[in-house]
Amino acid sequence: MKSNRLQQLFIPVLAVLLGMIAGSIVMLASGYNPIAGFSALVYGAFGDTYYIGETIRQTTPYILTGLAVAFAFRTGLFNIGVEGQLIVGWLAAVWVGVSFDLPKIVHLPLAILAAAAAGALWGLLPGVLKAYLKVHEVIITIMMNYIALHVTNAIIRSVLSDEGFKSDPVKPSASLQSEFFGAITHHSTMHYGIFIAIAAAFIMWFLLERTTKGFELRAVGFNQHASQYAGMNVRANIILAMVISGAFAGVAGAMEGLGTFGNISTKAGFTGLGFDGIAVALIGGNNAFGILLSALLFGALKVGALEMPSSAGVPTELVDIIIALIIFFVASSYMIRWLLSRGQKGAE
């Protein structure tokens, strides 16, 4: 048992190391210095209070999109629509943020709740279609992503701006931006959203593991037949699961709209935060605490990578490959576990 615990901790670390070795080979083969490259990566993520601030800022939406995907997974659903739910949440948060003049204690929660509600609404439709017509949620959520992207762009142009490409900044009373964090992190864009993300992780754990509703949601996720046999309303639980998942994704959008950017711009394509959320959730084992760690890994890699072209001269295309290799090895920790067990057998 003890050695198992140790192995649980040891395997992700080993996976990151293996990914770095593979990345080194790629860099060497392309004529770059891997030591300089990875030094830049680590420095770019944690080397300075500014970078730490940026890493935490980037981690914030990853935690929430990871939670959104994981919540759906835990209840037996595959929510590919986190991206679209994030975008509508972003829009809703900014819309409320620019439209009202209210005391902060009302305005900020209202803007976040609006984001959650928008994401939830975007999850409701696939949930209803899945529950009543057995339409696969993957198809609907993918399509809902495109609808979200283009509808929000249209609203930004016609309602939130005068045929422009971005909205006004949200009122200070709805902003998550933090002078205090800016001051201690050399003016990084780190904002108060990290507290909301951590609170959301706690909420997900509490909801699933401690509440009566969570018992039902998990039961339906594992075995719909047994849940129906036991008298649970399988349809209602499927819909509720998609709604809650969408709400987490919507709040992720609020982090961008009220925190990082403070406004919303028209987008040519997806943010990628929602899709990365799938990897964050899976690497985090669909568990709230695991997602905090895997979101930090993603945040650090994303932010640290920015430093690699400038200080180690590694081109951005190659940086993407190296980051992908590290994530690949972490995701295939199953393979590492298998190799370890083979090694142990061989040693006997």
Added chain:
Amino acid sequence: MEYVIEMLNIRKVFGAFVANDNITLQVKKGEIHALLGENGAGKSTLMNVLFGLYQPDGGEIRVKGKPVRITDPNVANDLGIGMVHQHFMLVDTFTVTENIILGSEPTRAGTIDIKRAEQEVRELSERYGLAVDPTAKVADISVGMQQRVEILKTLYRGADILIFDEPTAVLTPQEIRELMDIMRTLVREGKSIILITHKLKEIMEVCDRVTIIRRGKGIATLNVAETNPNELAALMVGREVQFTTEKRPAEPGTPVLEIEGLVVKDARGLAAVNGLNLTVHGGEIVGIAGVDGNGQTELIEAITGLIKAESGTIRLNGRDITNLPPRQIIEAGVGHIPQDRHKHGLVLDFPIGENMVLQTYYKPPYSKRGLLNFTAIYEKARQLIREFDVRTPDEYTKARALSGGNQQKAIIGREVDRDPDLLIAAQPTRGLDVGAIEFIHKRLIEQRDRGKAVLLVSFELDEVMNVSDRIAVIYEGKIVAIVDPKATTEQELGLLMAGSKRKEAGVSS
């Protein structure tokens, strides 16, 4: 006497668990050798070692006197070992011949020589008295015939040693009789048979010798002629076992379940239950006897609300419960031991303790103000685990990790503990060994003696005859006869189950 198969001191270890602890099995040429053991005793492991699916950690295998290493099933095939699986591995849309030649097709100029194959299959079928039509589609033939196709598959590949894995589980009494004749013919023609089973009656009837294993150890090898069912059961379980559960005469009370004109459609839209009438009183056990697929599953699922009834009424204690949501039916007083414990009975990835409150989790004391009260949940779980002798390391162990018998005991504990007025037990002892069966039968009778109604659905005639106070025979979605278990015979039931009308007027109800 020469041995065709010798498995000497076979040892197989999974982690810290010893599945086979130096078991020796020696099969003589031309005999039917039974391999008898409880669930989890190590029968399957031993046969998987023989069939090349597992590599033994110790011991030696000899085939016809020669030491061999069976590294995969192809090697086993080449050595003349064939397996007739419990779950048929047939392609429904192919013909009998196509299924038999699958994987070793005779070809001529690059195309399958189907005529030659059919001829060969026909010859084999005639030689062993199998009476299989080589050109029939598998989907169109009965389960018993499909099993013969499986037998032909092994014979076509030249098997001399046939392993039958629980072959009678899916058959009607008549089919079982015919299968035994086939096995005798096979042996007469020089084949040897290993019969995996936990049904003592079959061993007594058809086997020459029997090897008993218990908890991974070889206990004894006996000549069947020199033993009896009681001795076999005691050796298998490790203690004395009662076969016929003692019970007082039933004292039926008021009707608890009343079904009138029930029609239920199956997944294909056909009326699987077709105008069924049935009444079950408090204080009696009504057994439903029938061949699988005559509407039993649909009947139970309609009573419990899992599928909708097309027409007809279902009343519980006089109250109409037709097509109510499952939860309301549960709360009205229906308990259900489901046929498929993995699909319906348990959330396998939940701890066994949480499975104990699968229907009651939302009620106090298990839930307070929307939060789960784990103290109360696990207290209840410990109580049921103790009372129903569920063998599990602790109440936090996942249900998946328990053996089938212990999973079943947990479900029965949960259902009985809710104290339902109507307890539906569907195949409650399927796949379980005599010890667990005895326990479960006692519990059903206990419920009856407390004045509850029990509806037992089983494909095992022994079980229906043993436990029930009345037997309702189901055929094509209707109850075609109600008989008194003390006044009927297996033959009569078998005929009724196959759809023949009762001739004599002595219908008891």
